[in-house]
Amino acid sequence: MLLNGRNAVVYGGGGSIGGAAARAFAREGARVFLAGRHPEPLQAVAEQIRSAGGLAETALLDALNQQAVNEHADDVASSAGSLDISLNVIQHGDVQGTPMSAMYLEDYLRPVSTAVQTTFITAQAAARHMMEQKSGVILAFGGSGTQEPGQYLGGLITAFEAIEAMRRQLAVELGPYGIRVVTLRSGGIPESLPSDMEGREEIAGAIQAATMLKRAATLEDVGNAAAFAASDMAASITAATINISAGALIDW
Template sequence: MLLNGRNAIIYGGGGSIGGAVGRAFAREGARVFLAGRHAEPLQAVAEQIREAGGLAETAVLDALNQEAVNAHADDVASSAGSLDISVNVIQHGDVQGTPMAAMYVEDYLRPVSTAVQATLTTAQAAARHMMEQGSGVLLAFGGSGTQSPGQYLGGLITALEAIEAMRRQLAVELGPHGIRVVTLRSGGIPESLPADLQGREDIASAIQDATMLGRAATLEDVGNAAVFAASDMAASVTAATINISAGALIDW
Protein backbone atom coordinates (compact mmCIF):
# COMPACT_ATOMS: atom_id res chain seq x y z
CA MET A 1 0.00 0.00 0.00
CA LEU A 2 1.49 3.30 -1.12
CA LEU A 3 0.01 5.43 1.67
CA ASN A 4 -0.04 2.97 4.56
CA GLY A 5 -0.03 4.78 7.89
CA ARG A 6 -0.47 8.25 6.39
CA ASN A 7 -3.08 10.70 7.63
CA ALA A 8 -4.75 12.90 5.02
CA ILE A 9 -7.19 15.80 5.23
CA ILE A 10 -9.28 16.38 2.11
CA TYR A 11 -11.08 19.73 1.92
CA GLY A 12 -14.05 19.34 -0.39
CA GLY A 13 -14.08 15.66 0.51
CA GLY A 14 -17.79 15.27 -0.17
CA GLY A 15 -17.55 16.34 -3.82
CA SER A 16 -16.88 14.14 -6.82
CA ILE A 17 -13.17 15.01 -7.01
CA GLY A 18 -12.62 14.96 -3.26
CA GLY A 19 -14.51 11.70 -2.95
CA ALA A 20 -12.41 10.08 -5.66
CA VAL A 21 -9.22 11.17 -3.93
CA GLY A 22 -10.50 10.01 -0.55
CA ARG A 23 -11.45 6.55 -1.81
CA ALA A 24 -8.11 6.15 -3.58
CA PHE A 25 -6.13 7.28 -0.53
CA ALA A 26 -8.03 4.89 1.75
CA ARG A 27 -7.53 2.04 -0.71
CA GLU A 28 -3.79 2.61 -0.40
CA GLY A 29 -3.86 2.55 3.40
CA ALA A 30 -4.29 6.19 4.40
CA ARG A 31 -6.57 7.30 7.19
CA VAL A 32 -8.78 9.89 5.55
CA PHE A 33 -10.29 12.96 7.18
CA LEU A 34 -13.00 14.39 4.92
CA ALA A 35 -13.85 18.06 5.47
CA GLY A 36 -16.50 20.21 3.86
CA ARG A 37 -19.48 22.47 4.42
CA HIS A 38 -22.22 19.84 4.17
CA ALA A 39 -22.48 16.71 6.32
CA GLU A 40 -24.54 14.47 4.03
CA PRO A 41 -22.11 14.15 1.08
CA LEU A 42 -19.18 13.77 3.48
CA GLN A 43 -20.93 10.92 5.26
CA ALA A 44 -21.77 9.26 1.95
CA VAL A 45 -18.12 9.19 0.90
CA ALA A 46 -17.03 8.05 4.35
CA GLU A 47 -19.49 5.15 4.23
CA GLN A 48 -18.16 4.07 0.84
CA ILE A 49 -14.63 4.08 2.25
CA ARG A 50 -15.60 2.13 5.36
CA GLU A 51 -17.58 -0.43 3.38
CA ALA A 52 -14.42 -1.06 1.35
CA GLY A 53 -12.45 -1.62 4.56
CA GLY A 54 -10.86 1.82 4.82
CA LEU A 55 -10.66 4.41 7.58
CA ALA A 56 -12.55 7.68 7.22
CA GLU A 57 -13.78 10.47 9.47
CA THR A 58 -15.73 13.60 8.64
CA ALA A 59 -15.84 17.20 9.81
CA VAL A 60 -18.20 19.98 8.77
CA LEU A 61 -16.21 23.18 8.28
CA ASP A 62 -15.62 26.00 5.82
CA ALA A 63 -12.13 26.04 4.31
CA LEU A 64 -12.32 29.84 4.34
CA ASN A 65 -12.66 29.87 8.13
CA GLN A 66 -9.08 30.00 9.35
CA GLU A 67 -9.94 29.34 12.98
CA ALA A 68 -11.98 26.24 12.12
CA VAL A 69 -9.36 24.93 9.70
CA ASN A 70 -6.57 25.40 12.23
CA ALA A 71 -8.53 23.71 15.02
CA HIS A 72 -9.40 20.75 12.81
CA ALA A 73 -5.81 20.30 11.60
CA ASP A 74 -4.58 20.47 15.18
CA ASP A 75 -7.13 17.84 16.21
CA VAL A 76 -6.16 15.51 13.36
CA ALA A 77 -2.45 15.82 14.09
CA SER A 78 -3.02 15.25 17.80
CA SER A 79 -5.45 12.33 17.56
CA ALA A 80 -3.86 10.57 14.59
CA GLY A 81 -0.26 11.29 15.51
CA SER A 82 0.67 13.14 12.33
CA LEU A 83 -0.70 15.18 9.45
CA ASP A 84 0.96 13.86 6.30
CA ILE A 85 -1.18 15.00 3.38
CA SER A 86 -3.44 18.02 2.86
CA VAL A 87 -5.64 18.16 -0.24
CA ASN A 88 -7.66 21.22 -1.27
CA VAL A 89 -10.33 20.55 -3.90
CA ILE A 90 -13.13 22.84 -2.77
CA GLN A 91 -15.47 24.50 -5.25
CA HIS A 92 -14.66 28.12 -6.08
CA GLY A 93 -18.14 29.51 -6.77
CA ASP A 94 -17.26 30.69 -10.27
CA VAL A 95 -19.82 32.15 -12.66
CA GLN A 96 -19.49 30.95 -16.26
CA GLY A 97 -21.28 31.74 -19.49
CA THR A 98 -20.98 35.54 -19.30
CA PRO A 99 -18.39 37.56 -21.27
CA MET A 100 -15.81 39.25 -19.06
CA ALA A 101 -16.81 42.62 -20.49
CA ALA A 102 -20.32 42.15 -19.09
CA MET A 103 -19.55 40.48 -15.76
CA TYR A 104 -20.10 41.99 -12.35
CA VAL A 105 -16.72 42.56 -10.74
CA GLU A 106 -17.87 40.64 -7.65
CA ASP A 107 -18.71 37.57 -9.76
CA TYR A 108 -15.32 37.64 -11.44
CA LEU A 109 -13.37 38.06 -8.21
CA ARG A 110 -15.29 35.51 -6.13
CA PRO A 111 -13.49 32.36 -7.40
CA VAL A 112 -10.14 34.14 -7.27
CA SER A 113 -10.61 35.22 -3.67
CA THR A 114 -12.00 31.82 -2.67
CA ALA A 115 -9.17 29.90 -4.33
CA VAL A 116 -6.42 32.05 -2.84
CA GLN A 117 -7.90 32.18 0.65
CA ALA A 118 -8.69 28.47 0.87
CA THR A 119 -5.31 27.47 -0.55
CA LEU A 120 -3.46 29.69 1.91
CA THR A 121 -5.61 28.83 4.93
CA THR A 122 -5.39 25.06 4.46
CA ALA A 123 -1.69 25.16 3.55
CA GLN A 124 -0.85 27.19 6.64
CA ALA A 125 -2.78 24.86 8.93
CA ALA A 126 -1.01 21.79 7.57
CA ALA A 127 2.44 23.34 7.21
CA ARG A 128 2.73 24.08 10.92
CA HIS A 129 2.57 20.37 11.68
CA MET A 130 4.50 19.21 8.63
CA MET A 131 7.39 21.53 9.43
CA GLU A 132 7.69 19.94 12.86
CA GLN A 133 7.59 16.47 11.28
CA GLY A 134 10.04 17.35 8.54
CA SER A 135 7.74 15.90 5.90
CA GLY A 136 4.38 16.31 4.22
CA VAL A 137 2.53 16.85 0.95
CA LEU A 138 0.23 19.70 -0.08
CA LEU A 139 -1.95 18.79 -3.04
CA ALA A 140 -4.49 20.84 -4.99
CA PHE A 141 -6.48 20.73 -8.21
CA GLY A 142 -4.84 23.55 -10.07
CA GLY A 143 -4.13 25.60 -13.11
CA SER A 144 -5.34 25.94 -16.65
CA GLY A 145 -2.00 25.24 -18.27
CA THR A 146 -3.10 26.35 -21.70
CA GLN A 147 -2.35 29.31 -23.92
CA SER A 148 -6.02 29.40 -25.01
CA PRO A 149 -8.27 29.21 -21.94
CA GLY A 150 -11.59 29.30 -23.75
CA GLN A 151 -14.42 31.79 -23.64
CA TYR A 152 -16.85 32.82 -20.93
CA LEU A 153 -15.10 31.08 -18.03
CA GLY A 154 -15.28 34.14 -15.80
CA GLY A 155 -12.70 34.29 -13.05
CA LEU A 156 -12.02 30.54 -13.05
CA ILE A 157 -8.82 30.67 -15.11
CA THR A 158 -7.46 33.51 -13.00
CA ALA A 159 -8.27 31.49 -9.88
CA LEU A 160 -6.53 28.39 -11.22
CA GLU A 161 -3.45 30.34 -12.25
CA ALA A 162 -3.35 31.90 -8.78
CA ILE A 163 -3.26 28.41 -7.29
CA GLU A 164 -0.30 27.57 -9.52
CA ALA A 165 1.53 30.72 -8.44
CA MET A 166 0.95 29.73 -4.82
CA ARG A 167 2.12 26.20 -5.57
CA ARG A 168 5.46 27.56 -6.75
CA GLN A 169 5.86 29.96 -3.82
CA LEU A 170 4.83 27.43 -1.19
CA ALA A 171 7.17 24.84 -2.68
CA VAL A 172 10.23 27.08 -2.50
CA GLU A 173 9.48 28.14 1.08
CA LEU A 174 8.46 24.73 2.44
CA GLY A 175 10.88 22.54 0.50
CA PRO A 176 13.71 22.97 3.04
CA HIS A 177 11.34 21.48 5.63
CA GLY A 178 10.74 18.34 3.57
CA ILE A 179 7.29 19.42 2.38
CA ARG A 180 6.30 18.83 -1.23
CA VAL A 181 3.71 20.94 -3.08
CA VAL A 182 2.01 19.52 -6.17
CA THR A 183 -1.07 20.32 -8.26
CA LEU A 184 -3.10 18.19 -10.65
CA ARG A 185 -4.70 19.70 -13.74
CA SER A 186 -7.10 18.33 -16.28
CA GLY A 187 -9.06 19.47 -19.28
CA GLY A 188 -12.24 18.57 -17.44
CA ILE A 189 -13.71 15.46 -15.81
CA PRO A 190 -17.06 14.56 -17.45
CA GLU A 191 -18.09 12.41 -14.47
CA SER A 192 -17.84 15.45 -12.21
CA LEU A 193 -20.41 17.45 -14.19
CA PRO A 194 -23.71 17.83 -12.29
CA ALA A 195 -26.40 15.49 -13.59
CA ASP A 196 -28.84 18.37 -14.03
CA LEU A 197 -26.36 20.67 -15.79
CA GLN A 198 -27.89 22.15 -18.94
CA GLY A 199 -26.01 20.86 -21.99
CA ARG A 200 -24.16 18.26 -19.91
CA GLU A 201 -23.78 15.77 -22.76
CA ASP A 202 -22.47 18.41 -25.15
CA ILE A 203 -19.96 19.64 -22.57
CA ALA A 204 -18.79 16.09 -21.86
CA SER A 205 -18.35 15.45 -25.58
CA ALA A 206 -16.40 18.68 -26.00
CA ILE A 207 -14.06 17.70 -23.16
CA GLN A 208 -13.41 14.34 -24.79
CA ASP A 209 -13.01 15.77 -28.29
CA ALA A 210 -10.30 18.15 -27.05
CA THR A 211 -8.05 15.28 -25.94
CA MET A 212 -5.31 13.53 -27.90
CA LEU A 213 -6.18 10.11 -26.50
CA GLY A 214 -9.84 10.17 -27.45
CA ARG A 215 -10.87 9.83 -23.82
CA ALA A 216 -11.14 12.27 -20.96
CA ALA A 217 -9.71 11.66 -17.51
CA THR A 218 -12.00 9.77 -15.16
CA LEU A 219 -12.50 10.15 -11.44
CA GLU A 220 -10.49 6.96 -11.01
CA ASP A 221 -7.66 8.60 -12.96
CA VAL A 222 -7.79 11.57 -10.61
CA GLY A 223 -7.59 9.32 -7.56
CA ASN A 224 -4.69 7.32 -8.96
CA ALA A 225 -2.73 10.45 -9.86
CA ALA A 226 -3.34 11.91 -6.41
CA VAL A 227 -2.09 8.71 -4.78
CA PHE A 228 1.09 8.87 -6.83
CA ALA A 229 1.65 12.55 -6.05
CA ALA A 230 1.15 12.00 -2.31
CA SER A 231 3.24 8.83 -2.09
CA ASP A 232 6.96 8.19 -1.77
CA MET A 233 6.90 7.15 -5.43
CA ALA A 234 6.88 10.92 -6.09
CA ALA A 235 9.45 11.76 -3.41
CA SER A 236 11.42 13.98 -5.81
CA VAL A 237 8.37 15.78 -7.21
CA THR A 238 7.61 19.28 -5.91
CA ALA A 239 6.84 22.73 -7.34
CA ALA A 240 5.25 20.72 -10.15
CA THR A 241 1.89 20.12 -11.74
CA ILE A 242 0.82 16.69 -12.99
CA ASN A 243 -1.02 16.85 -16.29
CA ILE A 244 -3.91 14.36 -16.43
CA SER A 245 -5.71 16.04 -19.33
CA ALA A 246 -5.21 13.17 -21.81
CA GLY A 247 -3.48 15.66 -24.09
CA ALA A 248 -6.10 18.41 -23.96
CA LEU A 249 -3.56 20.66 -22.24
CA ILE A 250 -0.07 20.80 -23.70
CA ASP A 251 3.01 21.38 -21.56
CA TRP A 252 5.51 23.73 -23.19
Protein backbone atom coordinates (compact mmCIF):
# COMPACT_ATOMS: atom_id res chain seq x y z
CA MET A 1 0.00 0.00 0.00
CA LEU A 2 1.23 3.45 -0.94
CA LEU A 3 0.63 5.15 2.42
CA ASN A 4 1.13 2.36 4.92
CA GLY A 5 1.95 3.79 8.36
CA ARG A 6 1.25 7.41 7.39
CA ASN A 7 -1.05 9.76 9.30
CA ALA A 8 -3.22 12.11 7.27
CA VAL A 9 -5.32 15.07 8.38
CA VAL A 10 -8.15 16.10 6.06
CA TYR A 11 -9.82 19.42 6.84
CA GLY A 12 -13.30 19.36 5.34
CA GLY A 13 -13.15 15.57 5.51
CA GLY A 14 -16.92 15.23 5.53
CA GLY A 15 -17.33 16.87 2.13
CA SER A 16 -17.40 15.12 -1.22
CA ILE A 17 -13.82 15.95 -2.19
CA GLY A 18 -12.40 15.58 1.31
CA GLY A 19 -14.23 12.29 1.73
CA ALA A 20 -12.91 10.96 -1.58
CA ALA A 21 -9.34 11.82 -0.61
CA ALA A 22 -9.77 10.39 2.88
CA ARG A 23 -11.12 7.10 1.57
CA ALA A 24 -8.22 6.81 -0.85
CA PHE A 25 -5.68 7.61 1.87
CA ALA A 26 -7.18 4.94 4.11
CA ARG A 27 -7.37 2.41 1.28
CA GLU A 28 -3.63 2.88 0.80
CA GLY A 29 -2.92 2.24 4.48
CA ALA A 30 -2.99 5.70 6.08
CA ARG A 31 -4.64 6.44 9.39
CA VAL A 32 -7.01 9.28 8.60
CA PHE A 33 -8.02 12.14 10.88
CA LEU A 34 -11.16 13.83 9.57
CA ALA A 35 -11.76 17.39 10.74
CA GLY A 36 -14.77 19.58 10.12
CA ARG A 37 -17.56 21.61 11.65
CA HIS A 38 -20.45 19.17 11.18
CA PRO A 39 -20.45 15.76 12.90
CA GLU A 40 -22.84 13.81 10.65
CA PRO A 41 -20.87 13.95 7.38
CA LEU A 42 -17.61 13.31 9.23
CA GLN A 43 -19.06 10.22 10.88
CA ALA A 44 -20.48 9.01 7.56
CA VAL A 45 -17.06 9.13 5.89
CA ALA A 46 -15.40 7.57 8.93
CA GLU A 47 -17.87 4.68 8.86
CA GLN A 48 -17.22 4.11 5.16
CA ILE A 49 -13.50 3.92 5.86
CA ARG A 50 -13.90 1.61 8.85
CA SER A 51 -16.30 -0.70 7.02
CA ALA A 52 -13.63 -1.11 4.35
CA GLY A 53 -11.07 -2.06 7.00
CA GLY A 54 -9.40 1.33 7.34
CA LEU A 55 -8.58 3.56 10.29
CA ALA A 56 -10.41 6.85 10.77
CA GLU A 57 -10.98 9.33 13.57
CA THR A 58 -13.07 12.48 13.61
CA ALA A 59 -12.82 15.87 15.29
CA LEU A 60 -15.19 18.84 15.31
CA LEU A 61 -13.00 21.71 14.25
CA ASP A 62 -13.18 25.11 12.57
CA ALA A 63 -10.19 25.30 10.22
CA LEU A 64 -10.23 29.09 10.59
CA ASN A 65 -9.55 28.82 14.32
CA GLN A 66 -5.77 28.85 14.65
CA GLN A 67 -5.66 27.68 18.26
CA ALA A 68 -8.02 24.77 17.59
CA VAL A 69 -6.08 23.71 14.48
CA ASN A 70 -2.76 23.85 16.32
CA GLU A 71 -4.11 21.85 19.26
CA HIS A 72 -5.57 19.23 16.93
CA ALA A 73 -2.32 18.91 14.96
CA ASP A 74 -0.41 18.52 18.22
CA ASP A 75 -2.84 15.80 19.36
CA VAL A 76 -2.50 13.92 16.07
CA ALA A 77 1.29 14.04 16.11
CA SER A 78 1.40 13.03 19.78
CA SER A 79 -1.10 10.18 19.63
CA ALA A 80 -0.21 8.80 16.19
CA GLY A 81 3.53 9.49 16.33
CA SER A 82 3.69 11.76 13.27
CA LEU A 83 1.72 14.07 11.01
CA ASP A 84 2.60 13.06 7.46
CA ILE A 85 -0.12 14.43 5.18
CA SER A 86 -2.24 17.57 5.41
CA LEU A 87 -5.07 18.37 2.99
CA ASN A 88 -7.39 21.35 3.33
CA VAL A 89 -10.58 21.28 1.26
CA ILE A 90 -13.00 23.26 3.41
CA GLN A 91 -15.69 25.32 1.72
CA HIS A 92 -14.74 28.94 1.03
CA GLY A 93 -18.22 30.48 1.01
CA ASP A 94 -17.97 31.69 -2.56
CA VAL A 95 -20.94 33.21 -4.38
CA GLN A 96 -21.29 32.17 -8.01
CA GLY A 97 -23.66 33.20 -10.78
CA THR A 98 -23.39 36.96 -10.18
CA PRO A 99 -21.19 39.24 -12.34
CA MET A 100 -18.46 41.08 -10.46
CA SER A 101 -20.06 44.36 -11.54
CA ALA A 102 -23.15 43.43 -9.54
CA MET A 103 -21.56 41.66 -6.54
CA TYR A 104 -21.37 42.87 -2.98
CA LEU A 105 -17.79 43.47 -1.89
CA GLU A 106 -18.08 41.06 1.04
CA ASP A 107 -19.31 38.27 -1.25
CA TYR A 108 -16.34 38.70 -3.55
CA LEU A 109 -13.76 38.88 -0.77
CA ARG A 110 -15.16 36.11 1.46
CA PRO A 111 -13.64 33.15 -0.43
CA VAL A 112 -10.33 34.96 -0.84
CA SER A 113 -10.06 35.78 2.85
CA THR A 114 -11.20 32.29 3.86
CA ALA A 115 -8.79 30.55 1.49
CA VAL A 116 -5.78 32.60 2.59
CA GLN A 117 -6.50 32.30 6.31
CA THR A 118 -7.30 28.59 6.43
CA THR A 119 -4.43 27.63 4.12
CA PHE A 120 -1.99 29.61 6.25
CA ILE A 121 -3.31 28.19 9.52
CA THR A 122 -3.42 24.52 8.53
CA ALA A 123 -0.19 24.54 6.54
CA GLN A 124 1.66 26.21 9.41
CA ALA A 125 0.27 23.70 11.92
CA ALA A 126 1.41 20.79 9.76
CA ALA A 127 4.77 22.35 8.94
CA ARG A 128 5.75 22.65 12.59
CA HIS A 129 5.63 18.87 12.98
CA MET A 130 6.88 18.02 9.50
CA MET A 131 9.96 20.19 9.96
CA GLU A 132 10.88 18.19 13.05
CA GLN A 133 10.28 14.93 11.17
CA LYS A 134 12.16 16.17 8.07
CA SER A 135 9.32 14.80 5.95
CA GLY A 136 5.71 15.38 5.02
CA VAL A 137 3.30 16.40 2.27
CA ILE A 138 0.97 19.39 2.22
CA LEU A 139 -1.72 19.16 -0.44
CA ALA A 140 -3.89 21.96 -1.79
CA PHE A 141 -6.90 21.71 -4.09
CA GLY A 142 -8.02 24.13 -6.80
CA GLY A 143 -5.09 25.73 -8.53
CA SER A 144 -4.82 28.38 -11.20
CA GLY A 145 -7.28 28.13 -14.04
CA THR A 146 -9.25 29.94 -16.70
CA GLN A 147 -12.75 31.33 -16.58
CA GLU A 148 -15.10 31.01 -19.53
CA PRO A 149 -17.48 33.83 -20.54
CA GLY A 150 -20.69 33.74 -18.55
CA GLN A 151 -19.38 31.58 -15.70
CA TYR A 152 -19.50 34.37 -13.10
CA LEU A 153 -17.35 32.61 -10.49
CA GLY A 154 -16.99 35.65 -8.26
CA GLY A 155 -13.98 35.52 -5.95
CA LEU A 156 -13.40 31.78 -6.41
CA ILE A 157 -10.70 32.10 -9.07
CA THR A 158 -8.97 34.84 -7.06
CA ALA A 159 -9.03 32.51 -4.04
CA PHE A 160 -7.47 29.69 -6.06
CA GLU A 161 -4.76 32.04 -7.35
CA ALA A 162 -4.02 33.11 -3.77
CA ILE A 163 -3.66 29.48 -2.70
CA GLU A 164 -1.25 28.90 -5.58
CA ALA A 165 0.91 31.83 -4.52
CA MET A 166 1.02 30.41 -1.00
CA ARG A 167 1.80 26.92 -2.31
CA ARG A 168 4.79 28.24 -4.26
CA GLN A 169 6.17 30.08 -1.23
CA LEU A 170 5.61 27.15 1.10
CA ALA A 171 7.36 24.77 -1.31
CA VAL A 172 10.43 26.99 -1.41
CA GLU A 173 10.61 27.48 2.35
CA LEU A 174 9.81 23.90 3.37
CA GLY A 175 11.70 22.02 0.66
CA PRO A 176 15.00 21.98 2.61
CA TYR A 177 13.17 20.07 5.37
CA GLY A 178 12.05 17.34 2.97
CA ILE A 179 8.48 18.63 2.89
CA ARG A 180 6.62 18.59 -0.42
CA VAL A 181 3.79 20.98 -1.33
CA VAL A 182 1.55 20.04 -4.25
CA THR A 183 -1.75 21.28 -5.70
CA LEU A 184 -4.40 19.13 -7.38
CA ARG A 185 -6.18 20.92 -10.26
CA SER A 186 -9.45 19.47 -11.48
CA GLY A 187 -11.30 21.98 -13.64
CA GLY A 188 -14.47 20.99 -11.80
CA ILE A 189 -15.95 17.78 -10.39
CA PRO A 190 -19.62 17.31 -11.42
CA GLU A 191 -20.16 14.74 -8.67
CA SER A 192 -19.26 17.35 -6.07
CA LEU A 193 -22.00 19.78 -7.14
CA PRO A 194 -24.89 19.96 -4.63
CA SER A 195 -27.85 17.88 -5.74
CA ASP A 196 -30.20 20.83 -5.22
CA MET A 197 -27.98 23.33 -7.02
CA GLU A 198 -29.84 25.46 -9.55
CA GLY A 199 -28.68 24.61 -13.08
CA ARG A 200 -26.67 21.63 -11.84
CA GLU A 201 -27.08 19.56 -15.01
CA GLU A 202 -26.11 22.46 -17.25
CA ILE A 203 -23.02 23.20 -15.17
CA ALA A 204 -21.98 19.55 -15.12
CA GLY A 205 -22.44 19.37 -18.87
CA ALA A 206 -20.32 22.48 -19.36
CA ILE A 207 -17.52 21.03 -17.23
CA GLN A 208 -17.51 17.85 -19.29
CA ALA A 209 -17.72 19.68 -22.62
CA ALA A 210 -14.65 21.76 -21.74
CA THR A 211 -12.43 18.67 -21.43
CA MET A 212 -10.31 17.09 -24.15
CA LEU A 213 -11.32 13.58 -23.06
CA LYS A 214 -15.02 14.50 -23.00
CA ARG A 215 -15.27 13.14 -19.49
CA ALA A 216 -14.84 15.15 -16.33
CA ALA A 217 -12.71 14.07 -13.41
CA THR A 218 -14.57 11.95 -10.87
CA LEU A 219 -14.30 11.88 -7.10
CA GLU A 220 -12.47 8.59 -7.44
CA ASP A 221 -9.97 10.33 -9.74
CA VAL A 222 -9.44 12.99 -7.08
CA GLY A 223 -8.83 10.38 -4.39
CA ASN A 224 -6.41 8.40 -6.54
CA ALA A 225 -4.44 11.52 -7.46
CA ALA A 226 -4.30 12.68 -3.84
CA ALA A 227 -3.04 9.29 -2.66
CA PHE A 228 -0.39 9.24 -5.36
CA ALA A 229 0.73 12.81 -4.63
CA ALA A 230 1.05 12.01 -0.93
CA SER A 231 3.03 8.83 -1.51
CA ASP A 232 6.70 8.06 -2.11
CA MET A 233 5.78 7.31 -5.72
CA ALA A 234 5.67 11.11 -6.08
CA ALA A 235 8.77 11.71 -3.95
CA SER A 236 10.33 14.09 -6.50
CA ILE A 237 7.18 16.16 -7.07
CA THR A 238 6.94 19.47 -5.22
CA ALA A 239 6.31 23.12 -6.06
CA ALA A 240 3.99 21.79 -8.75
CA THR A 241 0.43 21.02 -9.70
CA ILE A 242 -1.03 17.67 -10.71
CA ASN A 243 -3.54 18.31 -13.47
CA ILE A 244 -6.51 15.94 -13.31
CA SER A 245 -8.83 18.12 -15.40
CA ALA A 246 -9.08 15.66 -18.34
CA GLY A 247 -7.63 18.42 -20.51
CA ALA A 248 -9.92 21.26 -19.44
CA LEU A 249 -6.96 23.11 -17.92
CA ILE A 250 -4.20 23.11 -20.50
CA ASP A 251 -0.50 22.99 -19.57
CA TRP A 252 1.38 23.49 -22.81
